[in-house]
Amino acid sequence: MTSASAEATDLRVLLVEPKVVEVERICEILAGASFFAPQVKAVRTFDEAVEILEDNELSYDVMLVDISTPFSGAVEALEEGLATILDIPIIALSAIVGEEHCFKIVARGAQECIPLALLQPSNLERVIRYAIERHRLVSTLRELSLVDPLTCLYNRRAFFTLGKRQLKLALRTQTSVTLYFIDMDGLKKINDERGHAVGDKYLLGAAEVFKETFRESDLVARIGGDEFAALAVEAEEEGEGSIESRLVERVKKYNSTHSKDGGSLSLSVGKAICTAGNTCTLEALLSAADRKMYEVKKAKKASQG
Numbered sequence: 001m002t003s004a005s006a007e008a009t010d011l012r013v014l015l016v017e018p019k020v021v022e023v024e025r026i027c028e029i030l031a032g033a034s035f036f037a038p039q040v041k042a043v044r045t046f047d048e049a050v051e052i053l054e055d056n057e058l059s060y061d062v063m064l065v066d067i068s069t070p071f072s073g074a075v076e077a078l079e080e081g082l083a084t085i086l087d088i089p090i091i092a093l094s095a096i097v098g099e100e101h102c103f104k105i106v107a108r109g110a111q112e113c114i115p116l117a118l119l120q121p122s123n124l125e126r127v128i129r130y131a132i133e134r135h136r137l138v139s140t141l142r143e144l145s146l147v148d149p150l151t152c153l154y155n156r157r158a159f160f161t162l163g164k165r166q167l168k169l170a171l172r173t174q175t176s177v178t179l180y181f182i183d184m185d186g187l188k189k190i191n192d193e194r195g196h197a198v199g200d201k202y203l204l205g206a207a208e209v210f211k212e213t214f215r216e217s218d219l220v221a222r223i224g225g226d227e228f229a230a231l232a233v234e235a236e237e238e239g240e241g242s243i244e245s246r247l248v249e250r251v252k253k254y255n256s257t258h259s260k261d262g263g264s265l266s267l268s269v270g271k272a273i274c275t276a277g278n279t280c281t282l283e284a285l286l287s288a289a290d291r292k293m294y295e296v297k298k299a300k301k302a303s304q305g
Contacts, residue, residue, distance in 0.1 A: 011036040011128070014052065014060040014088070018044045018071045022116070026064065026093075032121030035129065046077040047173075053086055054217075062128055063088050067105065068095035068116065078108040089135035091127060093119070111135055148222040150200060151207035159221035163231050163282045166219055167274070170233050177274045179282075180230040180243070181289035182210075183297060185266035187226035194263075205258065205265050209250045213243060229286060244269065268297040 013030060017023045023042045030038040041060070043049050049063060063086075067074045074092070092105045092113040102113035111131035114124065146158030154162065170177045184206050191199040203226075210220050210228065219231040235243050247269065255264040270293025274280035 009036055011038045011062070012058070012060045013038050013040045014049055014063045015040055015042040016044070016046050016049050016063065016065040016072055016074055017042055017093075018066070018069050022066060026119065029119050029121050029124055033125035033128075034121075035125050044072065046073045050077075050086065050169075050173075053088065060088055062132060063090045064093055065090055065110070066093045066116070067113075068093070078105065078110060087139070089131040091131050151203055151222050153207050153210065153228070154219065154221035156221065156223040159219065159223055159229055159231075160282065163219055163221075163229075166231055166233065167280065167282050167285075170274075171279060174276045175234050176276045177280070177285070178232045178235040178243070179272050179274075179285040179289045180232070181270045181272075181286060181293045182206075182228040182230070183268045183293055184226040184228070185268055185297070185300070190263070198263075201261075202263070202265055205254055206267065209247065209254050209265070209267075213246045213250050229289075231282075244271070268293050268300060270294070270296055 011030075015023065015026060017026065027038075027040050027042075030036065030040060041052065041058075043052065046065065049065075052058070053060070065074045066072055067078070078090075078092075089111040090109065092102075092110040093116050094101065094105065094113055095116050097115040097117065102115075105113040111134055112127045114127055146154055146161070148155045167177055184202065187199055187202065190202060203222075206228065207222070210230065214220050214230055214232065217233065218235075221229055223229045230243075232243060247267070251265055251267060258265075270289045270291065272285045272288035272292065274285060
């Protein structure tokens with residue numbers, strides 16, 4: 001055994017391949033790579049792979065997907081933008097040989113495309129290593145361009161880019177989605193009377209509250225100066241465990257620990273729900289949640305005289 005194979009790096013591979021014969025062949029090819037010590041989990045369809053990735057119990061370094069078999073659902077998944085939603089480099093395996101075909105697959109979000117007939121340990125190893133590093137670079141660049149510099153939440157561009165893809169996935173899997181439109185009350189007054197540095201402090205406080213309230217799977221963004229939005233899949237809508245209930249409690253907690261600051265954080269929240277099986281657009285949900293938020297803010301002002 002060579003020293004290279006003795007120092008092989010562990011590699012967790014998620015393989016989407018309906019054909020048992022191809023699973024065995026690809027596993028043998030992976031085992032022949034000198035740089036990796038692969039651990040392969042094989043599933044038959046792309047939907048099964050998504051379920052495993054969403055489970056979050058195990059992490060995978062790369063996904064290999066046979067796009068040649070319609071049964072796998074891989075081509076449809078790539079067309080729907082799932083490759084850019086899933087935080088994992090995807091390498092497409094195709095029965096078709098040709099640069100133009102592979103270019104189309106890469107344009108849909110795959111990191112690379114390799115003809116099945118040309119698979120060898122050496123070229124598969126090289127492609128996997130490049131795909132992982134390229135994915136890390138793209139993820140870093142995407143994060144820099146999609147993150148609000150003050151709050152470190154996603155920005156408006158990210159919310160609409162990622163939100164549309166997340167909503168499409170939810171509609172495809174027939175799961176409910178709730179969109180929250182949140183406005184920070186009185187930010188203009190704070191900025192005018194106490195300065196923008198104090199206003200920024202309250203914005204950071206709101207971001208802190210959101211990070212403690214929403215789940216890691218929820219998409220939370222600052223979409224305007226004092227406006228925030230969050231997209232939550234299968235959120236609990238009522239009771240103590242609901243997002244709204246947690247939000248109220250986190251705001252109370254924040255204000256109690258920052259009482260010496262001479263003010264309090266106040267939020268107005270509206271929400272819109274797309275129930276499982278219905279067809280909704282992100283723009284329509286945002287507009288409906290915005291209207292609900294305005295009603296809440298109007299009622300709040302009326303109660304304060």
